[in-house]
Amino acid sequence: MSERTSDISDEEIEEILHLVYHQYGYDFTNYSRASMQRRITRFIDSSGYRNIDNLKKHLGNDKSVFDLFLQKITVNVTEMFRDPEFYKVIRTQIIPAIASYPTIKIWHAGCSSGEEVFSMAILLHEAGLLNRSKIYATDINPHNIEKAKIGILPLDVMKEYVANYIQAGGERDFASYYTAGYDHAIIRKDLRSNIVFSQHNLVTDQVFNEFQLIFCRNVMIYFNRALQNKIIHLFYNSLSTFGYLALGIKESLLFSDLKSKFDVVSSQEKIFRRTR
Incomplete structure (x- = not known):
């Protein structure tokens, strides 16, 4: 049975962020943990990865997966003349x-x-x-x-x-x-x-x-x-x-x-x- 993404732990978030930093040079370790957990969970669910281990495997071995990961977790809502x-x-x-x-x-x-x-x-x-x-x-x-x-x-x-x-x-x-x-x-x-x-x-x-x-x-x-x-x-x-x-x-x-x-x-x- 696959791991539920809603159960991603702080330790697993840390593992993902350190993998990203050491392999690709992007430092998200001082980003809000709650925000990172939501975004990583959403990425796993929307991209078809079964669990956190599956994501780590693909992130570590495929630069195109990281490119998509970066694109998705750094997108913010914006509009012209917002506020x-x-x-x-x-x-x-x-x-x-x-x-x-x-x-x-x-x-x-x-x-x-x-x-x-x-x-x-x-x-x-x-x-x-x-x-x-x-x-x-x-x-x-x-x-x-x-x-x-x-x-x-x-x-x-x-x-x-x-x-x-x-x-x-x-x-x-x-x-x-x-x-x-x-x-x-x-x-x-x-x-x-x-x-x-x-x-x-x-x-x-x-x-x-x-x-x-x-x-x-x-x-x-x-x-x-x-x-x-x-x-x-x-x-x-x-x-x-x-x-x-x-x-x-x-x-x-x-x-x-x-x-x-x-x-x-x-x-x-x-x-x-x-x-x-």
Whole structure:
């Protein structure tokens, strides 16, 4: 009788994570155990592996299995102009505050398939700032990066994105920002022209530029506190003085030993500003 995946133990999770780290170099050991257990269980069930031992065997012997594993356990829910009130604050407060920089550098850390990045590109375009902005969009998942580069989104979600855009203060024709196909939409090439998509691992990679605004929304909720604090240090060292950090609704930096070096810009939308 096969082992029930719902009975995966902490020790078995550890074995999977250490196998992944030592064989492929991806460190998930400081991710939330509850989240990892749910995602690994879901992967086993959806991929047809009978139990944890069967998964370990295939992970250890087949790189293509690991590629699929990485793709599935690092995918996060995203949409354009998700949390419209957040984007309203970005539009009305943050963009005017960074508009005076000769080159505006923005980092979307954990960009997933690019919806958040395209939303920001539209806001910059509408503010007349996109041409002198450089947007760096990174993710641990190479599949996400390749998908985002193309700028293809399902057409059936566009109605929802239009509603989000309007709630976020948008007043233009949202349909003008993409080309519609049979079942997909392609974000306009000029909106993607100043975006650099690249693979980056928040756990192991270092500072690579200085930014006026960093987005990392709904990513750190999957990390334990020690890793969250490490990432806050990475962002602090990546921000210019008076640069802005935007986190997810359920995230904060107020637990961090760097909290005194940030001001709260919006407690509701979890936007902070580096002060020193």
